[in-house]
């Protein structure tokens with residue numbers, strides 16, 4: 151029989167360790183954001199530290215809306231020149247104007263559709279004409295129109311999701327990483343998703359592509375971090391953007407669903423400081439809690455949530471049609 155006092159002590163230590171792990175990520179990202187908010191007054195050199203650390207140009211894919219646009223603005227605020235990459239030239243020009251009017255940095259816009267073919271990456275490279283990219287943010291991502299069973303998703307949409315979420319991230323990393331290696335510095339941020347944590351019914355392919363992003367990013371870091379390159383795996387939970395238009399529940403700002411601007415403020419603050427992050431403090435708590443139960447339970451809950459979102463979408467589209 152073990153000594154009850156020793157047993158109590160062991161259990162107390164285990165409990166303390168669990169609480170420590172639970173609070174570590176959200177606490178660190180909160181700390182990072184406080185630091186960066188106070189930096190202009192107390193650490194003026196911090197404001198320019200991203201260009202100094204990684205190089206002065208950042209390229210963000212999918213940067214005319216949502217997280218990508220907010221991330222681009224946040225990097226511009228910290229003195230980075232910005233290359234915007236998306237499909238729509240008018241939205242690109244608008245984003246360029248907004249960034250240049252708010253911050254005195256240079257911008258460049260490249261119109262490309264990553265779902266079309268693998269040459270999209272080469273088009274980007276050609277347009278840049280040897281402009282050295284210090285920070286590459288692989289943000290572009292595609293999701294189903296609404297939670298669907300596999301057989302309901304149009305074939306073309308499935309192929310686009312794989313090309314954008316897997317193909318573009320892979321080839322963009324390949325296109326820029328060797329230049330970064332030669333310069334001995336640079337950062338790559340690969341935007342995954344909380345849906346990577348477990349297989350996700352009704353978003354089967356989307357979640358599977360994000361598991362790819364996670365594994366690819368972690369292995370890539372192991373290959374290139376020794377050459378001075380920061381490779382961050384960023385896995386947000388829900389952020390209120392047009393991607394979640396199918397349900398008001400996840401498209402409305404709340405404590406657990408930040409808007410893109412609040413999300414990007416936190417996420418950029420973790421760059422260069424945390425290799426793996428959810429990018430937002432309440433997302434850190436959510437991820438921790440999600441990872442506790444067994445996988446079968448998470449698959450069940452994820453599928454159940456997606457059925458609720460699917461019903462929200464079908465009800466609202468029915469309302470619109472019957473008007």
Ligand SMILES: NC(=O)c1ccc[n+]([C@@H]2O[C@H](COP(=O)([O-])OP(=O)(O)OC[C@H]3O[C@@H](n4cnc5c(N)ncnc54)[C@H](OP(=O)(O)O)[C@@H]3O)[C@@H](O)[C@H]2O)c1
Pocket residue numbers: 211212213214215216217218219235236237238241262263264265266289290291292314341342343344385386387388389390391392393394
């Ligand atoms: N929102 C969330 O809750 C959430 C949660 C976890 C992870 N994420 C991930 O975060 C990233 C950004 O998501 P978001 O919610 O900000 O998305 P979003 O609001 O839908 O914005 C997507 C951006 O990508 C561009 N884009 C879309 N398809 C493209 C293509 N084929 N080629 C080039 N550009 C394209 C869009 O601009 P154009 O239409 O003008 O091309 C837009 O600028 C994605 O990787 C997503 O998976 C989002």
